[in-house]
Structures are given as structure tokens and as C-alpha cells.
Amino acid sequence: MRLSVAFLAVLALAGPAPARWSAPQPPPDAPVPADPGEDVAPGIRESPKPPPSGPGRKGATPPAPPPRGRARPEDRSPDVPGGDLRARRQQEAWRDSHPGDVYRYLDDPVHRLVFATCLDETSHADMALTLARQADQQAATLFGGMPEAEVFIAVATPADIRRTFDNDPRTAGMYEHRLRRIVTGDIGTVLRHEFTHAMHFGHMERTGQPHAMWVQEGLAALYERYDLSESGEITFLPTARHNDVRRLVAQRSGPVVAPMMAMKPSQFMAASDDLYPVARSFFEYLADQGKLRRWYRAYVDGFASDRTGRAAAESTLGKPIADVERDWRAWVKARPAVDVTVGKGDRAVGVTVTDATDGVRVTAIARGSAAHRAGLRVGDVIVAVAGTEVRSSREWTEASSSLRVPEAPIAVRRGTERIEFTLRWEGQASAAPRTGSQARRLPAGTDRPGFRAGPLDRASHATESRASCT
Numbered sequence: 001m002r003l004s005v006a007f008l009a010v011l012a013l014a015g016p017a018p019a020r021w022s023a024p025q026p027p028p029d030a031p032v033p034a035d036p037g038e039d040v041a042p043g044i045r046e047s048p049k050p051p052p053s054g055p056g057r058k059g060a061t062p063p064a065p066p067p068r069g070r071a072r073p074e075d076r077s078p079d080v081p082g083g084d085l086r087a088r089r090q091q092e093a094w095r096d097s098h099p100g101d102v103y104r105y106l107d108d109p110v111h112r113l114v115f116a117t118c119l120d121e122t123s124h125a126d127m128a129l130t131l132a133r134q135a136d137q138q139a140a141t142l143f144g145g146m147p148e149a150e151v152f153i154a155v156a157t158p159a160d161i162r163r164t165f166d167n168d169p170r171t172a173g174m175y176e177h178r179l180r181r182i183v184t185g186d187i188g189t190v191l192r193h194e195f196t197h198a199m200h201f202g203h204m205e206r207t208g209q210p211h212a213m214w215v216q217e218g219l220a221a222l223y224e225r226y227d228l229s230e231s232g233e234i235t236f237l238p239t240a241r242h243n244d245v246r247r248l249v250a251q252r253s254g255p256v257v258a259p260m261m262a263m264k265p266s267q268f269m270a271a272s273d274d275l276y277p278v279a280r281s282f283f284e285y286l287a288d289q290g291k292l293r294r295w296y297r298a299y300v301d302g303f304a305s306d307r308t309g310r311a312a313a314e315s316t317l318g319k320p321i322a323d324v325e326r327d328w329r330a331w332v333k334a335r336p337a338v339d340v341t342v343g344k345g346d347r348a349v350g351v352t353v354t355d356a357t358d359g360v361r362v363t364a365i366a367r368g369s370a371a372h373r374a375g376l377r378v379g380d381v382i383v384a385v386a387g388t389e390v391r392s393s394r395e396w397t398e399a400s401s402s403l404r405v406p407e408a409p410i411a412v413r414r415g416t417e418r419i420e421f422t423l424r425w426e427g428q429a430s431a432a433p434r435t436g437s438q439a440r441r442l443p444a445g446t447d448r449p450g451f452r453a454g455p456l457d458r459a460s461h462a463t464e465s466r467a468s469c470t
Contacts, residue, residue, distance in 0.1 A: 039265075044204045086152075087114050088114060090181045091115075094154055098160070105117075118469040126358075130192070134196075137228060138196065138199045141292075143199050143200060144203060147205070151182065151195075152181045153182045153195075154181070155184060155187055155357060155469070160185075161184075175197040186355070189394075190392075193221060200216060213265040214279045240340055241276065241281070244273075245281040248278065255322070255325055257325045282328060294316050339398075339401050349370055353396055355392055356469065362377070370425055376410075385400060385403070410423050
């Protein structure tokens with residue numbers, strides 16, 4: 001079995017509404033270190049000098065000065081993995097502020113994760129499996145292990161997401177390192193992006209290296225969509241961000257990558273609409289060349305002399321940055337645009353959908369369509385189609401727009417029950433129901449190739465029947 005995950009373009013990942021990249025850029029032959037006056041990675045104690053001060057990650061000012069470096073004595077306990085109580089305290093605070101049985105509280109001590117989740121048992125198991133396998137792959141290839149401290153992950157209802165992020169429609173999730181907390185309303189692209197931040201911040205904390213903003217956001221964006229085999233081999237897949245890069249490369253004949261590497265965090269974030277796609281594309285290019293792991297090691301080893309990442313790129317690829325950029329541009333142009341529309345030759349499923357926390361909710365079904373004939377209903381939550389997980393409207397668009405087969409499986413959640421249907425575009429469709437007890441689960445202590453499963457302990461007062469993200 002292979003784990004396929006998909007992409008969503010979320011403005012929350014780029015912070016406030018970004019400006020287009022029109023300001024004069026630094027010369028490509030003059031790499032500079034990040035400005036020490038800017039807080040590149042808040043909460044990271046830089047070695048050997050004190051950490052920078054300033055606003056929180058992505059320009060958001062924290063409500064109180066964050067603790068720097070390791071946990072304070074009062075935040076430590078030998079009874080939890082890593083000894084850091086901050087994630088546990090976030091979990092308890094969430095429990096106290098969200099009474100009732102909408103949320104369930106679970107732990108994965110192997111991967112040092114604690115949860116508050118509104119998901120049903122099967123959706124939570126799918127999410128936990130994805131995170132555990134991603135954590136194992138990142139620990140083995142890039143970050144050298146799990147963060148020393150536990151991380152709290154709240155998968156919240158839409159109402160709680162609106163309250164948490166002050167009704168900002170651009171924000172679907174956020175990682176706050178000072179609290180060791182991820183809050184998300186999307187268990188697909190957004191959670192994979194923010195979880196990569198948690199893994200990366202754990203490594204930056206151990207090494208005392210506040211990495212450049214383009215590195216932080218580029219790596220997180222890279223993990224938005226990938227295919228991960230049971231053996232742990234990963235292939236990063238193109239997303240709609242690739243279409244943005246193709247347009248940018250076609251419009252700009254001058255350097256793009258080198259100026260990005262030399263930018264201060266505020267410059268990068270001001271042009272994030274363009275630069276998130278560029279950063280992801282460059283890392284995808286390195287991975288395609290089999291050089292991502294080597295680049296990251298060179299970057300970490302040479303951080304004291306060049307924190308921009310340019311020297312690591314030149315040494316890893318064995319050529320000056322101008323030639324690196326030329327080759328990357330050729331690679332971008334050679335790759336076709338990502339199909340995000342249903343056109344001639346595509347199979348129309350015949351549904352209108354809106355986002356749900358664990359998939360997309362069906363709001364309308366065309367009479368006589370494949371979905372109608374198969375037996376889908378308004379209110380069903382689509383969680384997979386043709387073997388690809390679907391966790392957002394954009395993921396649904398990308399997965400369904402590429403359907404060209406005469407039939408395809410589609411999985412939905414109907415209440416707490418999982419049902420599998422077969423969509424057919426030739427002849428009559430059929431449905432094959434599969435109950436929740438028969439659906440794929442993540443049993444406590446289960447070992448699968450490429451994945452180390454930790455026990456998932458449910459709080460005694462939480463009830464499966466009432467947990468719901470609706």
C-alpha cells in the first residue's frame with residue numbers, strides 16, 4: 001500500500017495578504033546572513049550567541065514574551081516523553097475550555113504527540129498514521145529524530161477554528177513553537193505543512209540554528225503533497241504551486257532563487273505569494289535530483305559561515321548559483337502544468353462540495369450523474385477517491401479532475417459509518433457499504449512496514465459516538 005496525499009493553496013500558510021514580488025532584489029552574487037534583528041525562528045536559542053528578539057513567526061506578535069530554548073524547570077517532568085510539560089498543559093487547557101464530548105484526547109508516546117480531536121475514530125487513525133509515517137521519514141532523512149518535547153495537535157471544529165483565528169478566513173492552521181502547539185481545521189495539506197514546521201523547529205532547537213525563512217517555509221510546503229511507500233521511499237508530487245512557478249519563470253528572465261535566498265524574513269513574507277511556490281519548487285528540484293538530504297546536511301554543517309543556503313546549493317550541485325538557477329528553470333519549464341480543471345476526457349463525478357475537517361462534504365448531487373447512480377447522498381463526507389486521500393476542496397478538485405478511467409472507488413463518511421462506492425461512467429454504478437468496524441484502523445501497538453505505531457489512549461470520558469467535526 002502507498003500513501004498518497006494532496007495539495008491545497010491556503011493563504012494562511014503565507015500569513016497576511018501578500019504583495020506581488022516587484023521590489024528591487026539583492027544582487028545574486030552577494031549572499032548575506034539573515035538580519036539578526038529579525039526573529040527568524042522564535043523560541044530557538046542560537047548557539048553560541050543569544051537568540052534574536054522580535055515578533056513571532058510570520059509576523060504575528062505573541063500575547064506574552066515566549067520562553068526561549070528549553071522548558072523552564074516548572075515545565076519539566078520525568079513522567080512524559082522528553083520531560084516537557086508544555087504540550088500536556090495545552091491539551092489540558094483545551095479540555096478545560098471545551099467541555100462536553102465533542103473532543104477526544106489521545107496520545108502517541110512513540111512520536112511524542114498528544115491530541116485533542118473532533119474526528120471520528122477512523123479519520124483520527126488515518127491522520128495519526130499519516131503523521132507517524134511522515135515523522136519517521138523526516139526523522140530518518142532530514143531532522144535526525146523527533147523533537148525532544150511533545151507536540152500538542154488540536155484538530156478543531158469549524159466554529160473553534162473561527163474563534164481561535166479571529167474569523168480570519170485565510171487561516172486554517174498554525175504551529176506555535178513557544179507553546180508546542182498545532183491548531184488546525186484541515187488534516188490534509190495544512191496539517192502536513194504545520195507538522196513539518198514542528199519537526200524542523202525541533203531540529204533547529206537541538207542545533208541552535210535559526211534557519212532562513214525560505215528554508216522553513218519551503219520544506220513545509222514541500223511536504224504538502226507526496227507519495228510515501230511502505231518501505232519509506234518518498235516521492236514529492238507537483239501541486240498547483242508549480243503552475244505559479246511556471247508563470248513566474250516565464251515572466252521573469254532575471255534570477256529568482258538567489259535573491260530569495262538572500263532575503264530577510266520580512267522581505268520573504270512580503271512576497272510570499274510568489275516565493276512559497278519558488279521555495280517549494282527548488283526543494284522539489286533538489287529531491288528530484290536525489291540531492292535534498294545532501295543539501296540539508298551541507299546547510300546545517302556550513303550554517304556558521306552561510307545561513308542563506310546558497311553555499312550549500314553550490315557545493316551540493318557542484319556549480320555556481322547562476323548555473324544552478326539556469327538548470328532549475330529548465331526543469332520547471334520541462335514539467336507540465338498541474339491539471340486542476342475538469343475538461344474534455346475527464347470523468348465528471350457530479351457533486352458540489354464544501355470543506356469538512358476530514359474531507360469534503362457533499363452539498364448537491366447532479367441527477368443521473370455517476371455519484372447519483374452510485375448512491376451518494378447530500379451530507380456525505382468524501383474522504384478518498386481512486387485511492388487518493390481527499391481532505392479539502394482543492395484536494396478533491398485535483399483528485400477528481402484527473403479521473404479518466406471507466407470506474408473508480410470513492411469512500412465517504414456517513415455519520416460515523418464508512419461506506420465505499422464504485423463510480424461508473426459506463427453502465428450502472430454500484431455501492432458496496434463497509435461499516436466503521438470494517439474500515440481501516442490504527443490498532444494500538446500495530447507495526448506496519450515503514451511505520452512505528454504507538455498506543456493511542458482515549459480519555460475515559462470521551463465518547464466515539466459524539467465526537468464530530470461538523
